Amino acid sequence: MxxxxxxxxxxxxxxxxxxxxxxxxxxxxxxxxxxxxxxxxxxxxxxxxxxxxLPGKQEMRVFLRSGAPYAQITETAKQIRAMPGVASAVWMPKEKVWEKERLQHPDLTEGIENPYPDAFKVTLSDLSSAGKVAGAIRAMPAVEPAGGVVYLEKELExxxxxxxxxxxxxxxxxxxxxxxxxxxxxxxxxxxxxxxxxxxxxxxxxxxxxxxxxxxxxxxxxxxxxxxxxxxxxxxxxxxxxxxxxxxxxxxxxxxxxxxxxxxxxxxxxxxxxxxxxxxxxxxxxxxxxx
Amino acid sequence: MPSHPPDHRGKRQRAAGRLCHPPPRRRVSNPASPYIVFENVEVRYSPLVRGLCGATLRIERGEFVFFVGRTGAGKSTLLKLLTREAAPTSGKVTLAGIDLGRLREREIPALRRQMGIIPQDFALLPRKRVWENVAYAMRAVGATRKEVRRRVPAILEQVNIGHRADAFPHQLSGGEQQRVAIARALINDPPLLLADEPTGNLDPEHSLEIMQILARLNERGTTVLVASHDVLTVAKVNRRIVTVEGGQVTSDSKSEAPARV
Known part of the structure; x- marks a missing residue:
């Protein structure tokens, strides 16, 4: 052999x-x-x-109009979660965010009214769909029209x-x-x-x-x-x-x-x-x- | 008729030889029947080119047969049918009872281990020495280094080329190169030796020398078939002569009458 x-x-x-x-x-x-x-x-x-x-690379913040009714917020969350390319959408009530901020920076937040709007933290599963998702969310009635969607657009692109x-x-x-x-x-x-x-x-x-x-x-x-x-x-x-x-x-x-x-x-x-x-x-x- | 020489092959080669036999259903070999039979064989290489047209011939074990005729007469085709380089278009070719026309391609190597083939152009490896040329062929058919070391000197001696074992082919004369080619054909101890124009490139003296070697191998029991147009050398050897013309066997010295076509 x-x-x-x-x-x-x-x-x-x-x-x-x-x-x-x-x-x-x-x-x-x-x-x-x-x-x-x-x-x-x-x-x-x-x-x-x-x-x-990388933190924040695949995330976007969606800020809601001031005084948006709860039902509209729930409907917006549903629609965002159903979008292709979206992994999750977590509601971040402004009170919770402000509470966290006050705990972390008590000196800076003392005597100031809560400036934050209600928001969603949206995590993307597909980077290539970031632009489409952002555009669709901006068009939603509960979303703040000016600067309502914030994400690292250039980096993602x-x-x-x-x-x-x-x-x-x-x-x-x-x-x-x-x-x-x-x-x-x-x-x-x-x-x-x-x-x-x-x-x-x-x-x-x-x-x-x-x-x-x-x-x-x-x-x-x-x-x-x-x-x-x-x-x-x-x-x-x-x-x-x-x-x-x-x-x-x-x-x-x-x-x-x-x-x-x-x-x-x-x-x-x-x-x-x-x-x-x-x-x-x-x-x-x-x-x-x-x- | 001379008997077969003793089997000096190694265990592995003998086993390979046994494997060469076709399945029992197809074995119809009978010691009394002719060794080789061409039965109304026709070979067409293309619609316009015919190698043979209705050749019929019988050859017994241990015979020495010359196929003579002009170039293109069909002598080489007769040999090619036996090596299965060509297959009959019609008719039947049998070797030891085996119908060669029905042989499958994967069975051809086993068939060729049952015969020694001597090509006209020697087909020697120029960068290998004489003994290496023979050893290479042995290694190709599965011989071990040990078997090669043991058998090569004896094989070279059979054709009187042992003294040039370390020479390269370009250092040999045409006759010596042909002897190396014959030595290589003997590696499987074949009962059948086929030579296509073995003296085609040689002068009369070397041609006779080659024929004498073939005759000696024949005397030891090997069936030898030689295709040649060297009529003078063929006449000197004085063996059976089959004349082929236009793809047909036109005369056979054995029957002393023109062969039936």
Whole structure:
């Protein structure tokens, strides 16, 4: 068994060495495509996570008209909670808010009448719907028309746009490069078969099994894909470091969690190896017909 | 008829050999029946190109048969039918009772382990030494390093090339390269040896040398089929000659009369 594997892997190594440049092209293309798909996917979720963890980023305050009847307030709460993209809407009666304020800042609040209106604290589940939700709430009769909805509009818009760009880049360029990487692996294997046609012919003449003839080329494809995946993991690590520094420069009290390098290496290498396996199996099918 | 040589193959190869046999339902081999039978075989490579048109021939175990004829006459096609590089369009080809036309593609490697194939162009690996060329083929069919170390010297000696074991193919003469190709064909201890124009690239002296090696292997019990247009060398060896013309067997020295088509 060990002897057999030694022969097959020896042949695969030979195959890789025959077309180093083509193999490198395939490996780097697979790496870039996996980086764009997997890596930008990771960045996307990190941005999303960042937006969720920062206090106030996904929240908006809705101030109600002074003297709005209780029934109207209840109806407004119902309507807000039913909106798509809204996770929760908590009523904050002005008396409670003022009481809390007085407890926290007794000196500043002494002798002053309660200036706060009744309000809702609305938490969003989907950042991209913030604009729509804000517009719909502003149109409600119980809501104060001027400055009735307050939220971090610019920050949310920026994060939403960043996520759109990442999603778009990842899906369009990633898919294109993924297909290109597959074609390159396919071509690399075909070229190797061509350059090793004498070996293939000898194996066919002496009655080597199809598995013996094909396995080295399939191993070559798997190795190319796995190396591409590993390279992609390192590229994601680099982009993670850049992204983390950027976020930390925006807000000093935020620290990014450590990059799961082991998981990324294993995951992307496995994805690359699977892809390499598929491409090489397709590549060995047609030119390896016994003739 | 000479008997078969003792089986010197390793345990694994003997097991592989056993696996080569088709399922019992399809085994109709009978020691009394001819070893190889071409029965009104027609091969069409395309609607306009015919390899054979109605060839009929019987070959017994242990025979040495030359297929002679012009280029394109169908000699190589006869050999290709046996290696299953070609399949009959109509008619029937049997080897030891096995209908080769009905063989599935995945059964072809096992069939080829039952025969030795000697190509005209030698098909040697230029970057490997003589012994490595033979060892490579052995490793490809599942021999272990130990088996390779044990058997390669003996195989090379069978074709008198042992003294050049460490040479690279480009350091060998045409005749020596052909001997390496023959050595490689012997790795499975085949009962059948097929050679397509083995002297096509050789001078008369080396051609005769190759034929003598094939004759010696035949004397040990191996059935040898050679496609050749080298009439002079064929005449010197003095064995059964089957003439192929226009895809048909036109004469057979064994029957001393034109073969029926």
């Amino acid at each position: 060990f002897d057999r594997l030694e022969f097959l892997f020896g042949e695969a190594t030979m195959a890789l060495r025959r077309n180093v440049l083509m193999a490198l092209a395939a490996i780097t293309t697979v790496a870039v495509s996996l980086f764009l798909i997997g890596g930008l996917g990771y960045v996307y979720f990190r941005i999303d996570e960042y937006a969720r963890t 920026f994060i939403d746009q960043a996520m759109r760009v990442v999603r778009w880049l990842g899906s369009v360029f990633g898919s294109l490069l993924f297909v290109t990487g597959g074609v390159l692996i396919y071509n690399a294997i075909r070229l190797t078969i061509l350059s090793r046609r004498v070996e293939v012919r000898i194996m066919q003449l002496v009655g080597a099994t199809r598995l013996t003839i094909r396995a080295p080329f399939v191993i070559e494809g798997i190795v190319q894909g796995a190396l591409g995946g590993a390279l992609a993991a390192l590229m994601v690590l680099a982009s993670h470091q850049v992204f983390a520094r950027f976020i930390e420069s925006l807000k000093a009290d935020v620290t990014s969690p450590p990059f799961p390098l082991g998981l990324a290496l294993a995951g992307l290498s496995l994805a690359g190896a699977t892809y390499g396996l598929l491409c090489s199996v397709v590549a060995v099918r047609s030119p390896m017909r016994l003739q």
